[in-house]
Amino acid sequence: MTQETAQPLIVTCDAGGTMTDILVVDAAGRFSVGKASTTPQDESLGFWESLEDALGGWGVKLDGAGALKPLEASIYTGTTMLNTLLQRRGKRVGLIITKGFEDSFVVERGFQAVAGYSYADRLHTVTHVHNSPLVPRHLVKGATERIDLFGNVVIPLYEHEVRDAVTELIKAGVETIAILFLFSYINPAHEQSAARIARQTAKRMGREIPVFISSEISPTIRELARLNSVVIQAYAAEPVRAQLFHIEDRLERAGARNPLQTVLAYGGLAPVRYPRLYESVVSGPVGGLLGARYLGEVTGLNNLITADMGGTSFDVGLVTEGKIPLVREPEFARFIFNLPMVTINSIGAGAGTYIRLDPMTRRIILGPESAGAEPGPVCYDHGNEIPTVVDCDLILGMVNPDYYLGGKIKLNKEKALRRFREEIADPLGLNVYDAAQGVVRLINSLMRDQIRSLVLAKGYSTMDYTLIAFGGAGPMHMAGFTEGLALKGLATVPYAAAFSAFGCATVDYSHRYQRSTHLFVPAGAGPDVKASVAEGLTRAWRELEQKALAEMTAEGFDRASINLQQAAFVRYGGQLDDVEVFSPTSRMNTPADVDALIARFEDLYSRIYVSGARFPEAGFQILEVAAVATVPKVKPLIERRPLGAPTPPARARKGVRKIYRDGRWHDAQIFEMGELGPGNVIDGPAVIEASNTTLLVPERRRARFDEWGLIWVE
Amino acid sequence: METYPTKEVLKDLIEGRLDWPRIKQIMSSPKDSDRFMKYLALAQERVKWTEQILLPLGEHLYIVAKNGERVVKCDCGQEFGDWRGNWKLRALIYSRDTREKLEGIYPGARCPDPQWCEVREFYCPGCGTQLEVESVPPGYPITFDFLPDLDAFHEQWLERPLPDRIEAQDRSGEVIRRWVGDLKREKRVGTKHNGKATGSRKSR
Numbered sequence: 001m002t003q004e005t006a007q008p009l010i011v012t013c014d015a016g017g018t019m020t021d022i023l024v025v026d027a028a029g030r031f032s033v034g035k036a037s038t039t040p041q042d043e044s045l046g047f048w049e050s051l052e053d054a055l056g057g058w059g060v061k062l063d064g065a066g067a068l069k070p071l072e073a074s075i076y077t078g079t080t081m082l083n084t085l086l087q088r089r090g091k092r093v094g095l096i097i098t099k100g101f102e103d104s105f106v107v108e109r110g111f112q113a114v115a116g117y118s119y120a121d122r123l124h125t126v127t128h129v130h131n132s133p134l135v136p137r138h139l140v141k142g143a144t145e146r147i148d149l150f151g152n153v154v155i156p157l158y159e160h161e162v163r164d165a166v167t168e169l170i171k172a173g174v175e176t177i178a179i180l181f182l183f184s185y186i187n188p189a190h191e192q193s194a195a196r197i198a199r200q201t202a203k204r205m206g207r208e209i210p211v212f213i214s215s216e217i218s219p220t221i222r223e224l225a226r227l228n229s230v231v232i233q234a235y236a237a238e239p240v241r242a243q244l245f246h247i248e249d250r251l252e253r254a255g256a257r258n259p260l261q262t263v264l265a266y267g268g269l270a271p272v273r274y275p276r277l278y279e280s281v282v283s284g285p286v287g288g289l290l291g292a293r294y295l296g297e298v299t300g301l302n303n304l305i306t307a308d309m310g311g312t313s314f315d316v317g318l319v320t321e322g323k324i325p326l327v328r329e330p331e332f333a334r335f336i337f338n339l340p341m342v343t344i345n346s347i348g349a350g351a352g353t354y355i356r357l358d359p360m361t362r363r364i365i366l367g368p369e370s371a372g373a374e375p376g377p378v379c380y381d382h383g384n385e386i387p388t389v390v391d392c393d394l395i396l397g398m399v400n401p402d403y404y405l406g407g408k409i410k411l412n413k414e415k416a417l418r419r420f421r422e423e424i425a426d427p428l429g430l431n432v433y434d435a436a437q438g439v440v441r442l443i444n445s446l447m448r449d450q451i452r453s454l455v456l457a458k459g460y461s462t463m464d465y466t467l468i469a470f471g472g473a474g475p476m477h478m479a480g481f482t483e484g485l486a487l488k489g490l491a492t493v494p495y496a497a498a499f500s501a502f503g504c505a506t507v508d509y510s511h512r513y514q515r516s517t518h519l520f521v522p523a524g525a526g527p528d529v530k531a532s533v534a535e536g537l538t539r540a541w542r543e544l545e546q547k548a549l550a551e552m553t554a555e556g557f558d559r560a561s562i563n564l565q566q567a568a569f570v571r572y573g574g575q576l577d578d579v580e581v582f583s584p585t586s587r588m589n590t591p592a593d594v595d596a597l598i599a600r601f602e603d604l605y606s607r608i609y610v611s612g613a614r615f616p617e618a619g620f621q622i623l624e625v626a627a628v629a630t631v632p633k634v635k636p637l638i639e640r641r642p643l644g645a646p647t648p649p650a651r652a653r654k655g656v657r658k659i660y661r662d663g664r665w666h667d668a669q670i671f672e673m674g675e676l677g678p679g680n681v682i683d684g685p686a687v688i689e690a691s692n693t694t695l696l697v698p699e700r701r702r703a704r705f706d707e708w709g710l711i712w713v714e
Numbered sequence: 715m716e717t718y719p720t721k722e723v724l725k726d727l728i729e730g731r732l733d734w735p736r737i738k739q740i741m742s743s744p745k746d747s748d749r750f751m752k753y754l755a756l757a758q759e760r761v762k763w764t765e766q767i768l769l770p771l772g773e774h775l776y777i778v779a780k781n782g783e784r785v786v787k788c789d790c791g792q793e794f795g796d797w798r799g800n801w802k803l804r805a806l807i808y809s810r811d812t813r814e815k816l817e818g819i820y821p822g823a824r825c826p827d828p829q830w831c832e833v834r835e836f837y838c839p840g841c842g843t844q845l846e847v848e849s850v851p852p853g854y855p856i857t858f859d860f861l862p863d864l865d866a867f868h869e870q871w872l873e874r875p876l877p878d879r880i881e882a883q884d885r886s887g888e889v890i891r892r893w894v895g896d897l898k899r900e901k902r903v904g905t906k907h908n909g910k911a912t913g914s915r916k917s918r
Contacts, residue, residue, distance in 0.1 A: 120742070127741050129734065359747035368742075 006030055006058040007070040010636060011251075013047055014287060014501040015078035016310070020046040022054045023501035027070075029637030032057035033498045033692065035405075043078050044247045062254055069255040072634045075504045076247060076272075077263045080240045081232075081281045085333040088132065090235035094169030094177045095135045096162060096194060099142030101182070101223070105133035109224050115334040118348070118368050131334050134235050139174060141165035143181075143194065149518075151187035162194045166201040170209065176234045177202075180214040180227050185516045188215035210238065217276055218338050219515040220624065225329055225338035229278060232335065237277040244272035259555070261509070263287065265341035266326055268510030269633065271555050278339075282332050285344050289317040289324055291503025292468045295493075297322065298638045299708045301466050303488070305451060307481065308471040308500065311352040312370040314447050316454050317344045318465075321607075326580060328569075328624075340512060340626075345454050349446050351390045351473035352377060355420075355439050357427055364424070366443055379416040380409060387423055389443055391416040392436040393476060397659035397668070398687060398696055406691030433660045444480035451485065459609060462487050470499035475688075475695035479713055491710045494673055497692035502636065510630040511551065513544040519622040520573065521598065527591040534588030537597075537625060541566045541587070544627035557631050567626040570601040573618035579604050580626070640707050643679035652676050659685060659696075666699055680705045718746035725756055750872065761789050768864055768876070774843055775801065777864065784864060784880060792840025798885035800858040803893070805836040805845060811852060828852070858886055 010025040015038050022034040034054025039046035052062050060067055068074075084090050097104065113128040114121070121127045143162050146155040169177060177198050184191045191213040202209040218229035248260035259271040262280040267290050270280070285308065292306045296319060304319040318325065330341040348368035356365045366389075371377050375384035378391045379401070393399045394416050401411035417432060425435035455462050466489040469478035475492045482490055495502055519536050521529065545564055552562050566586055571578035581601045585593050598620055606614055652675035659668045666685040673690035681704050682688060684697035688711075697703045697713060704712045719727065719740055726732050727740065757776065758767050765778035771786065777797045778787045786794040786801040794801035810816045810833040816825050819833070829852065836846040848857050863882040869875040 118742070124741070127738055129738070356744065358744040360745065365744055369739075 006032070006060070008055065008058075008060065008068060009070060009634060010073045010075070010505045011051065011054075011068075011071060012075040012287075012501045012504040013050065013077065014498075014504065015043050015046060015076070015080075020050045020078075021498045021501045022047070022050040023495070023498045023505060024051075024054045024058070025502075025505055025636040026058075027637070029639050031495055031498075031502070031636070033495060033501075035692070038079070040080070040083055042246070043080055043243055044250060047076070047247055048250060066255045068251060069257070071251075071256045071258070073258060073261060073505075074251055074256055075261045075263060075269060075507070076244060077280070077287065077504055078240075078243075080243055081236045081278070082333055084236040084239055085134075085232065085281075085335070088134070090134070090239060091175045092173060093135050093139065093231055093234045094166075094172070094174035095140045095231065096143050096165050096169075096177065096179045096198070097140060097227075098146065098180070098182045099144045099161075102137070102140045102142045104224060104227055105135060105140070106130065106137070109336070111331075112224075112334060112336060115331040115336065134231050135178075139169060139172060141169060145181055145190045145194075147181065147183045147187045147190060149183055149186065151183065153187070153189070157190045157193055159193065159197055162197045163201050166198045167205065170202060170205055170207055174209070176210045176212070176238065178212045178214075178230045178234045180223065180230055182223060184213070184215040185219040185221060185226070186518075188213070188219070191215050210234070217278070220338040221516040222329075222338060225336050228335045229337055229339065232281065232337075233276060233278040237281075241272060241277055248272060263290075263504050263507060264511070265330065265339055266512050267324065267342050267507060268512060268628075268630075269507050270509075270511055273555070274511075275551070278337075281337070281339075282330065282341055285315045285346065285500065286342050287500035287503030288315065288470060289319065289342050289344065289503065290507050291470075291499050291505075292317070293319045293322065293324060294503070294506035294635065295468065295638065295708075295710075296466075299710065301489075303465045305455065305462070305465045305467040305487075307447070307451060307467055307469045307474060307478070309447065309469070309473040309477055309481075310350050310471040311473070312348065312350045312372065313346050314349040314450060315344050315346045315471075316447075316451050317342065318454060318458070318460075320458075320460065340514065345450060347446065347450050349443050349450075350471075351393070351476075352388050353443065355387045355389065355392070355424060357424060362428065364428075364439060364442060366439075366446065377416070378419045379411040379413060381412040381415055385419055385423075387416070387420045389439065390473070391420055392439045395420060395436040396433065396440065396661070397657055397665075398476060399694055400657070400670070400687075400689055403689055403691070434663065437660060437663070440477075440480060444477055444483065447477070447481040448483070448485060451481070464488060466491060468492065470496040472497045472693055475693050475711075477696075479696055479698045479701060489712060490714070491712045492695065493710060494690060497690075506635050508630050508633050509552075509555075509557065510628060511548060512626055512628050513548050514624055514626040515540060515544060516624050517622055520619060521594065521622075522573070522619040523617050525619070530591035530594040533622070534591065534594050537566075537568060537583075537588045537594075537622070540625045541583075541627055544625070545629075548627055548629035552629050552631065561631050563630045563632075565628045565630070567628065568597060568622045569624040569626070570598070571621050571623070572605075572615040573621050575615070575618070575621075578621075578623065579608065638708060641678045641709070643707055644677050645679055646681040648676055648680045648682060652680075654689065657687065659687065661685070661698065676705055678705050678707050678709070718743075718749070721752050721756060724749075724752055728756065728760075763787070763791050769862055769867065771801075771860065772845065774838070774845055777862070779876075782878060788838045788840055788843070788845070790838060790841035790843070792838050795889070796885060797864070798861060798880075798883055799889040800856060800886040802836050802846065802856050802858075803886065803889045804839075806839050806842075807856075808835045808837065809833070810835070858884065 006026045008024045009027050012023050014021045020036050020038045024032045032054045034050040036046050036049035108130050113130050144158040148154050179191050179194050181190045195211045195213050198211045212230050212234045214226045214230040217233050218226050261269040261271055264270055264279045265282045267286055288308045289306050292304045296302055296304050302322040306317040308315040325343045326340040327343050329336050350370055352370035353367040358365050371384050371388050375382040377388040378384055379394050394413055401413045404411050421432045425432040463486045467487050469492045475496050517540055519533050521533050566583040567580050569578040570581050584596050652671045654670040654672055656667050657670050658665045668685040668687050671688045673688045681702055684701045685699040686697040688695040702714055757770050765780045767776045767778050769777045774789050776787055777784055784797045786797050794804045813828050832852045833849050837844055865879050
């Protein structure tokens with residue numbers, strides 16, 4: 001690697017619960033990874049430290065003002081919004097809502113009482129609990145008004161009630177006001193008037209107070225999700241923006257020319273000035289899936305399973321035919337949102353997961369909590385006494401105690417062994433190695449079930465999919481958690497530990513705009529019905545596109561560079577799930593255009609399910625439409641490199657270590673990952689070590705380094 | 715973080731001083747094998763009397779060992795007799811059996827039909843604490859919520875057998891017969907009973 005010429009092109013940051021990972025990419029597709037502890041009080045500190053670490057790998061110093069001049073894009077994802085919500089330390093919000101609905105935060109929906117719970121807790125009703133409201137009851141004011149489900153005004157807005165409410169709220173010291181009225185996604189007139197009155201009233205009182213209305217933030221059906229969206233924008237997203245500005249400022253001072261971007265839940269990028277910043281609330285785990293899709297596009301793999309095993313969780317996602325399915329009503333921090341989000345299934349199984357014995361049944365209990373970075377697993381020797389999965393990996397010889405995080409942390413194997421024996425092996429009457437192997441098998445099978453259920457529940461077959469494993473612990477466990485799964489292929493990458501950050505670097509500038517509609521095409525509908533549906537679709541799209549173009553041009557993009565796509569969420573009449581269908585035409589001009597859209601829906605539906613499941617007799621409903629505006633961005637280059645000889649170079653060999661598998665010790669060859677290149681083949685049993693991850697190649701299997709930088713375990 | 719709640723944490727739990735995330739965490743984690751003994755020791759510390767608690771029966775009642783007998787006792791010290799005779803028969807009873815009384819807790823349209831439903835509240839004669847509430851059809855016998863097999867519990871579950879054995883057999887009938895006997899005797903000597911279907915009775 002010629003370090004002198006490396007110049008940062010893209011910087012991406014994934015500030016997780018414990019570590020802030022930064023990936024810097026240069027024009028030739030070279031990566032440098034930086035790591036630092038996350039600094040929740042002011043995430044810019046961790047960001048900067050991690051960035052210095054990453055650039056240090058290239059010998060680039062940040063103190064010079066021009067260090068970041070070559071930078072094309074900087075992307076940030078973090079957990080500040082999550083923490084703001086969890087710790088309830090957001091802004092003081094006042095809420096004005098349709099009279100009679102003031103208790104919406106208390107009543108919630110039944111689902112929110114178990115949101116985020118493990119399966120066991122869902123079954124134990126004693127654990128079910130409602131969220132503590134983000135807006136205390138005395139800061140919620142009702143205003144008389146009513147718009148019906150067709151958008152007709154049934155009761156006009158009682159403007160004096162809004163004025164009184166705003167006056168009282170401001171006197172009570174609110175910092176911001178959110179407004180939600182029923183059916184505002186069909187007709188926002190009342191919300192808009194109320195916002196105007198609120199601003200006027202505040203001005204008259206000599207105050208400037210930000211006002212958010214639900215029809216602007218999330219014009220979608222179902223008021224609880226809409227309420228969460230608008231309140232969380234006011235409560236948590238605005239304080240986060242302040243921190244992001246701080247990071248952007250520092251980047252600018254170091255020479256960066258472009259605004260800081262953040263990743264949105266559906267896999268788009270938006271600048272930190274984006275008005276609906278709450279859409280970035282779940283951005284961390286999204287990166288891995290986007291990275292896999294990009295990797296697949298470049299290397300020609302279009303059906304992928306992503307398996308991200310980190311310290312605390314195991315996240316599985318699917319890319320089918322190059323597309324990532326979206327969930328419409330995701331749950332986050334125990335709130336449900338009406339926000340499209342890439343589909344990721346997550347369980348509490350990671351390298352740091354605690355291992356305990358149920359004292360009554362002697363059954364091994366894994367997690368659901370984990371040790372995090374502090375105090376970390378037992379082998380860190382930082383005060384934790386409860387064994388974790390990493391401790392088992394260490395006991396079994398898989399992990400090198402002197403090369404953890406490149407040797408930054410020395411692992412105490414003696415202690416891990418002793419505590420695991422005392423807590424688990426002895427009470428079970430097992431020898432310590434068999435017990436540790438049993439635990440690893442158990443966690444692997446939990447993860448395997450998670451993969452299997454995600455793929456099979458969709459009616460797909462694992463045989464059509466290539467699994468990409470990443471996350472710090474992914475390469476260590478990938479052979480284990482895929483055992484018995486019939487896969488098309490199994491691969492990882494050398495930068496597995498920073499793959500999520502890599503994924504964020506592959507995203508385009510893209511925003512989604514959605515709104516609810518009430519459109520129905522009955523079976524056998526005549527041309528006049530279709531014409532009116534066509535008109536409804538075109539009108540909705542035009543409205544969304546106007547908003548999209550206005551926002552994207554305001555962000556500095558040239559109108560000509562913006563690519564617009566139109567989508568409709570179509571379902572058979574009476575069904576509960578719909579399918580996102582991208583329209584073959586940008587406008588619906590004739591009934592035939594509607595037919596074409598429906599034909600595309602039926603085609604997609606039969607591919608997702610089976611053609612026999614189609615049900616056109618019930619007619620077709622379109623309850624939501626979307627417009628996606630995209631501007632391409634520079635992406636990390638994945639270069640095809642010539643294949644070398646299968647035999648690994650001698651300098652990659654680090655000797656032999658004993659590893660315990662299948663009830664006996666094996667002599668495993670140890671390799672340094674950084675010294676291996678395209679074409680190299682490593683036969684198992686072997687352990688390939690890198691500073692931030694370890695790849696296990698079991699006996700009777702081999703690892704093959706291909707021309708794209710993928711490592712296949714075969 | 716400790717693996718299992720310590721005795722101090724359990725004390726905070728009982729006294730309502732823990733925040734919800736901690737309570738939820740305790741509920742969702744496996745129990746340590748001596749949790750019950752810790753809990754029993756805490757209960758013993760919290761009461762003013764000295765009889766050994768064999769089993770807590772709720773927030774205020776305990777089954778305790780007393781002079782070779784096992785009796786139900788309130789934390790105020792009031793006793794309710796042998797644990798095999800329903801303790802409710804020795805409590806003060808307030809029966810909500812008319813619409814007017816039921817409206818006190820279920821106003822308006824929420825009020826159940828008193829011909830179908832009666833709500834009985836049981837109070838401690840010693841301290842007036844509400845100990846239990848039951849909702850039954852009118853005339854239904856007073857329910858006996860729980861007759862634990864103390865010997866089996868201490869021997870097979872706690873693995874600490876009690877020094878003596880007393881078979882867990884429902885003795886509520888005897889308590890009721892004594893009630894009836896008392897009533898008859900009262901009638902014979904000519905004392906007029908006040909005729910209340912439900913009222914206070916103390917039998918010692």
